[in-house]
Amino acid sequence: MSTLNEISSWLQQGRAPKVKACVQQAIDEGIPANEILEQGLLAGMNIIGQKFKNNEVFVPEVLIAARAMSKGIEILRPHLVADGVEEKGTVVLGTVKGDLHDIGKNLVRMMMEGKGLKVIDLGVDVPVEKFLDAARENDAKIICCSALLTTTMGEMRSVVEAVEASELKGNVRVMIGGAPVTQTFCDQIGADRYTPDAATAADVALEICVA
Ligand code: B1M
Numbered sequence: 554m555s556t557l558n559e560i561s562s563w564l565q566q567g568r569a570p571k572v573k574a575c576v577q578q579a580i581d582e583g584i585p586a587n588e589i590l591e592q593g594l595l596a597g598m599n600i601i602g603q604k605f606k607n608n609e610v611f612v613p614e615v616l617i618a619a620r621a622m623s624k625g626i627e628i629l630r631p632h633l634v635a636d637g638v639e640e641k642g643t644v645v646l647g648t649v650k651g652d653l654h655d656i657g658k659n660l661v662r663m664m665m666e667g668k669g670l671k672v673i674d675l676g677v678d679v680p681v682e683k684f685l686d687a688a689r690e691n692d693a694k695i696i697c698c699s700a701l702l703t704t705t706m707g708e709m710r711s712v713v714e715a716v717e718a719s720e721l722k723g724n725v726r727v728m729i730g731g732a733p734v735t736q737t738f739c740d741q742i743g744a745d746r747y748t749p750d751a752a753t754a755a756d757v758a759l760e761i762c763v764a
Contacts (some may be wrong), residue, residue, distance in 0.1 A: 556578050556579045556582060556584065556593075557584065557588070557589065557592045557593040557630075558580060558593075559571075560572060560576060560579065560589065560597060560613060560625065561592075561593055561594075561596045561597035561600065561675055561688070562576045562595060562597065562746070563575060563597075563621065564593075564594060564597030564598065564601070564618055564621050564622055565597050565600055565618060565661045567599055567614060567617030567618045567621050568621060569620055569621040569624040569625075570624075570702055571593070571629075572579030572594075572621045572622070572625040573596035573624050573625060573628050575593070575625075576589060576593070576594075576625045576628045576629055577628055577745075578654060579593065579694040579720070580604050580628070580632060584630050586633045587633070587752075588631035589629055589632075590629060590633065590660075592683070593625070594616065594622050594625050594626065594629075594679045596749060597622070598618065598619070598622055598656075598752060598757050600624075601614070601615055601618045603616075604707065605694045612663055615691050619656055619707070623656065623659070625636075626656075626659070626660070628666065633635070633664070633667060634663055634666055636666025639760060641668070641669040641670055641675070641702065641762050641763055642669075642670055642671070642694050642695075642696045642758075642759075642761075642762025642763065643670070643671045643672075643673065643691050643693040643694060643762075644662060644665055644670050644671070644672050644673070644690045644694065644696075644697055644758050644762070645672075645679070645684055645687045645691065645693045645695070645696045645697065646658060646662055646665070646672050646673065646674050646675065646697040646699070647674065647679035647683070647697075647698065647699070648676070648677040648678065648679060648698075648699045648700065648731075649678075649679060649698050649699070649705050649706075649708035649709060649712070650678055650679060650680045650681070650705065650708050650709075651702070651704065651705045651708065652677060652678065652679065652699075652700050652701055652705040653675070653677045653678060653699075653701050654699070654701035654715065654731075654760075655676070655677045657699055657730070657731060657732070658699040659672075659674075659678070660675050660751035661697065661699065661730065661751040661755070663751070663756050664752050664754065664755035664758075665697075665754070665755045665758055667725055667755065668755045668758070668759045669757060669759070670729045670755070670758055670762060671691075671692065673687050673691050675687055678759070680711050681708065681715045682715070684695060684696045684698070684712055684715075685712075685715055685716065685719060688721060688725050689721070692703045693759060693764050694724075694725065694726065695724060695725065695726045695727070695728055695758055695761055695762070696712060696725055696726070696727050696728070696754055697718065697728045697729075697730075697754065698712055698727065698728070698729050698730075699720070699729075699730055699731045700729070700731040700733065700734060701731050701732050701733065703733045704733075704734070706733055706734060706753055708712060708737065709727075709729045709738075710736070711742060712727055713743050713744050717743070726745040726746065726761055727744045727746075728744065728745060728746045728747070728748065728754060728757065728761075729742075729747050729760065730748050730749065730750075730751075730754055734747060735747065745755045746761075
């Protein structure tokens with residue numbers, strides 16, 4: 554079995570120490586960090602997601618797999634982000650209210666920090682006003698919202714509306730993303746930008762901050 558397949562397989566079994574060891578092995582084998590992420594860790598998590606959907610695995614298994622994924626990402630982190638990059642702007646980031654998924658958000662943070670952006674990470678289950686307050690307090694250029702549930706996506710509309718109704722209008726952009734989010738949804742709610750993955754989110758955020 555290839556090292557990337559091993560990573561995927563151990564992740565599905567929720568074996569964090571094995572995942573960490575295999576990620577390190579893949580790095581030592583010279584496999585690029587984004588390939589380890591996409592074809593090892595994310596591939597495994599996608600299979601878990603599919604099984605979760607089909608009721609073949611349940612929340613505890615998914616949680617253990619998610620923990621194993623986070624441990625793998627920790628090992629990968631220095632290889633995904635460039636060190637010592639100069640700060641280029643401030644971004645407020647969080648998973649919207651009602652939503653506890655944070656793996657994608659954490660990847661977004663990692664990629665943005667790697668681009669030299671200062672990221673104020675508000676965590677998960679973030680209410681609308683907290684996004685706005687943090688943007689004011691930190692003079693942020695962007696509010697970034699992540700959502701993984703169709704039931705919580707609507708919170709993003711509330712963030713857009715709150716920014717529009719405040720003094721932040723015109724000065725703070727709203728970027729959105731997460732598995733159920735689409736460009737069509739972004740257009741519907743009037744958010745400034747949708748990006749499908751963490752790396753693109755970091756590119757776009759940098760573009761906005763240095764504009
Ligand atoms: Co949940 N879950 N979950 N879950 N979970 C999903 C999202 C689901 C699709 C599974 C399924 O049914 N197939 C489903 C949602 C269905 C829907 O809404 N249509 C679901 C459900 C239903 C639930 C619960 C309701 C289950 C229950 O309790 N009955 C519950 C909700 C809890 C809550 O939030 N209130 C729940 C709970 C959990 C766990 C706690 C067990 C765990 C989360 C652990 C954690 O995050 N710390 C979990 C997990 C792990 C998943 C799956 C399996 C994996 C999500 C993940 O981390 N993917 C997921 C199925 C799936 O997505 N395949 C599922 C890896 C991550 C890197 O991807 O976050 O999409 P993602 O991030 C991507 C992009 O989306 C993008 O960048 C990343 C890639 O580069 N991105 C952005 C993300 N945010 C961005 C922001 C941006 C730009 C890009 O700009 C701002």
